[in-house]
Amino acid sequence: MSKLLEYEVKELLSAQGVAVPDGVVVRGEADFQDAAALPAGPYYVKAQIASGDRAAAGGVEKAVDLESARAAAARMLGSTISSQRVDAVLIECGVDVSWEGYASVVVVENPPRRVLYFSTEGGAGFDPSQAPIQMSLTDDDPHGFRIRRELRQAGLPSEQLAAVTAYLIELIRCAQRWCTYTIETNPVTFVDGRVVALDAKADLDDYSKALIPRPSLLDRADQDPRERAARDAQNSDHRGSLRYVQLVPEGSARGPHPFVASHSVGGGESMVVLDALAAAGLAATNYCDTSGSPSAEKVATGARLVAGQAHVDGLFFSTCIANQPLSVTANGLVAGWEDVGWRGPTVVRFAGNQSAQARQIVGKWAVERSVPIVIVGEETDEWEAASALSELIDRVERDRSA
Amino acid sequence: MTFLVDRETRVLLQGITGQLGKFVVEMMSQAGLPPVAGVTPGRGGTMVDGVPVFDTVREAREQTGANASLVLVPAGGLRDAVLEAVDEGLGTVALMVDGVPVGISLELIARAAAAQVTLVGPNSPGVLAPGRCLLGALDPRRFTQGDVAIISRSGGMMSTLAHTLTSAGLGQSTCVGIGGDSVIGLDMPAALLLAQADPDTRAVVIFGEIGTTQEERTAALVASRVVTKPVVAYIAGRAxxxxxxxxxxxxxxxxSNGTAAGKIAALREAGVLIAERYTDVPRLLAAAMSASC
Incomplete structure (x- = not known):
């Protein structure tokens, strides 16, 4: 799932015919000129970050005039709110609200389906499970008559019925068109005969890139450079999968636990590895999974990203009992490590198809390069292997000190 | 008997003539559990490793008695392939394909449910009843016949758990990789209900992980005594x-939603045995099974 920022969601809603307040996105001084064209205040100045507690964290300010709005935006730009850097601010005209409601379309489980939620009460902290309208949607939806029936049963006044129905129909269409897991407008209000989305958020399905009108929405410009490199490799080579997440950026303050690079084969195995490393008192700086029979080149890309982290004290590699030929994986690992000159403490655990050959390949490379390494097979579980890495890091550090 | 698949299941592969299809046929044949048919439109009348290929699922069903399908068709043709299997009323349809758009998954799951077809996946390695039926791309050498079911959100970890159980002398009844996506057909609670109803299954092992509400709903089934067989779970993603x-x-x-800690607490409170490491599963399972005798 990829989270969109408020202004991005409002662009999608607006293109779908949903009313949103007049506003301008400001990323720097040059954009303030556009704000001058906005109608008279008051204004709301909102940091564009994907965080649920934005207002409480100081990411939303009310300004009586443009000068105050400009000052608030300048304060926010470049600051860090809820651990996120603010690169854009939305300056929006205030709207007189009749009621503060809630409307969303969400993919839920049991059974999997989209559900439309609507309430004329909403705002911060609203629990959608309390919404009076919770309508399961089918592929045939939206149908105006179904929505109208629900709205009337919930007591919505006749004079608001057409506008709210039209709003909810477009919200459903927006969810379908943009392949969202969640599209939430909260609060919404009824003003001048129409419903207006005052705030909005959405999660887009990463697998629907080929289906949505603007695929670039799924390529976040603010991604970590290693994550972006992994994504680009995945997009250009579809053999197997490469997923990389930077958990601890380079330059982060060091705690009591050694920083360790993590690389695995298998989505479930990668989770197990994070747990095993933590249990051994090691802090994983990243998550990396190269599975589904990727090419050696793709594994090498992952290995370069993992081993190229300047702030790691050791490297851990482990596989589930994999079908993929692990000799291919081993060749990719060695190539990637060689490319970035990795020579640090390493533990490698191969389990599954061709694990013996894979161990030989990595073992030969380690001997040639004098790499402190422990190579194990499936007889050693991830927790024992992680402990072995902890001990190896200690030993290498002791030898260095001596 | 087992659940989802058994000795009577006759497997067809949709997308059999692709590279993955040929690999899966070889794997199934080596296990002595080859498919009875394959389907690739336009390739009817050919063979893949001795397996006859048909143009349509109907032809394959009528001529071979195929009643379950493993869909290997890439995402572009997946929807059509699954709808064909559903339209033919095959009992179980497993989707190996990864990266299925959420809208397509929602549609296929709804269509399968309406037709009373059990849809496993997407992003599932398939289903295996060791020694009886293989409806998936799983290395059967890691599995042995027995009476422990495995329900896993990870394909690789299902094989790893099966190997761990096999090494400890614990064989398996049905192993089902339910898929790692957030929108899937047969989910963990539904699979657990099938295991509970299966006379060949004495106990269940679960591999869960962070995200979704599957483990919490599973815990509710155990807490309410709808499920009474011993259940051992390993939940990944604490860190x-x-x-x-x-x-x-x-x-x-x-x-706080979907965390490993929350799932572990719910399962433990319900009476599910929680393995701190998946390698602890056989010990916990053996104790639970002897206690339930």
Missing amino acids: APSGIRYSHAGAQSEG
């Missing part, structure tokens, strides 16, 4: 920070 999308689309917790 995985929330709010991050990892490999499996379903493995994403948000704030």
